[in-house]
Amino acid sequence: xxxxxxxxxxxYITKKIxxxxxxxxxxxxxxxxxxxxxxxSLEVTEASVLEYAKEKHVGFGTLIKLIYNHxxxxxxxxxxxxxxxxxxxAVRKKTTAPSKPNFEPLTxxxxxxxxxxxxxxxxxxxxxxxPINPYVDLNEVEANQVLDYSLKDKVKFSQxxxxxxxxxxxxxxxxxxxxxxxxxxxxxxxxxxEFLVKRDNEPNLFIIQIKMNSTLEMVNxxxxxxxxxxxxxxxxxxNEEVMEIINVYNEGMFEDxxxxxxxxxxxxxxxxxxxxxxxxxxxxxxxxxxxTFTGI
Numbered sequence: 001x002x003x004x005x006x007x008x009x010x011x012y013i014t015k016k017i018x019x020x021x022x023x024x025x026x027x028x029x030x031x032x033x034x035x036x037x038x039x040x041s042l043e044v045t046e047a048s049v050l051e052y053a054k055e056k057h058v059g060f061g062t063l064i065k066l067i068y069n070h071x072x073x074x075x076x077x078x079x080x081x082x083x084x085x086x087x088x089x090a091v092r093k094k095t096t097a098p099s100k101p102n103f104e105p106l107t108x109x110x111x112x113x114x115x116x117x118x119x120x121x122x123x124x125x126x127x128x129x130x131p132i133n134p135y136v137d138l139n140e141v142e143a144n145q146v147l148d149y150s151l152k153d154k155v156k157f158s159q160x161x162x163x164x165x166x167x168x169x170x171x172x173x174x175x176x177x178x179x180x181x182x183x184x185x186x187x188x189x190x191x192x193x194e195f196l197v198k199r200d201n202e203p204n205l206f207i208i209q210i211k212m213n214s215t216l217e218m219v220n221x222x223x224x225x226x227x228x229x230x231x232x233x234x235x236x237x238x239n240e241e242v243m244e245i246i247n248v249y250n251e252g253m254f255e256d257x258x259x260x261x262x263x264x265x266x267x268x269x270x271x272x273x274x275x276x277x278x279x280x281x282x283x284x285x286x287x288x289x290x291x292t293f294t295g296i
Contacts, residue, residue, distance in 0.1 A: 093209040116272040127293035137286040
């Protein structure tokens with residue numbers, strides 16, 4: 001029988017059995033897309049695929065959206081078949097990109113107190129050297145310790161996402177993020193967030209690094225780090241794309257492209273320090289803190 005007549009008969013039988021037409025049964029079972037009974041075709045939109053991917057595997061779905069947005073997916077018809085290729089090299093971490101600075105996180109009140117003992121000696125020296133406008137410089141390791149401790153409630157992101165290759169074969173991928181870290185050069189500060197992607201039983205790793213060129217300022221006793229531009233690999237990202245990726249990592253950590261280290265977080269980080277922070281700047285590749293000395 002012609003296909004449409006066969007489908008019509010199947011619809012009649014299905015409706016008699018469970019009260020639904022065949023197209024209703026098909027659409028109820030589809031994870032995404034829509035079955036068009038008139039055209040006997042499956043209609044799938046990009047939006048439906050992205051929503052499904054993001055719902056099933058949050059980090060993977062966001063990566064798929066990035067691929068779509070920047071035309072990294074190419075589809076060609078080859079020998080009556082379909083060829084798919086991904087230009088993932090465009091988002092791979094560059095070999096010249098910096099890695100996370102090697103530092104020991106402050107993970108306990110005792111380690112934080114020990115950090116403050118050393119800092120207080122430098123605060124006194126800075127005050128004696130310039131009592132009118134004292135300052136202390138923190139190097140990149142110390143600045144990352146401050147950032148890491150202040151954002152200690154912002155946990156890393158990790159997720160497994162299995163991909164079914166056939167009825168009996170499945171491969172598992174794993175995606176994990178770093179904590180946010182920073183580098184400083186001259187008067188510039190840059191934030192980074194890395195995602196590591198690996199596959200079961202494969203030694204090779206694929207690293208994606210988001211680079212956020214930023215500015216630093218003190219506003220109402222809070223430190224505000226504002227993203228002014230961002231990129232991943234060879235691709236320039238919009239603020240909206242960065243926020244969507246960051247929100248996978250920790251929703252709300254950035255607001256309107258701004259990372260805030262609040263007055264409360266600073267009080268916890270610098271608890272025991274004999275100073276009141278007046279201002280912050282990046283000078284000669286270091287975090288310079290201007291302060292009022294309270295030790296005398």
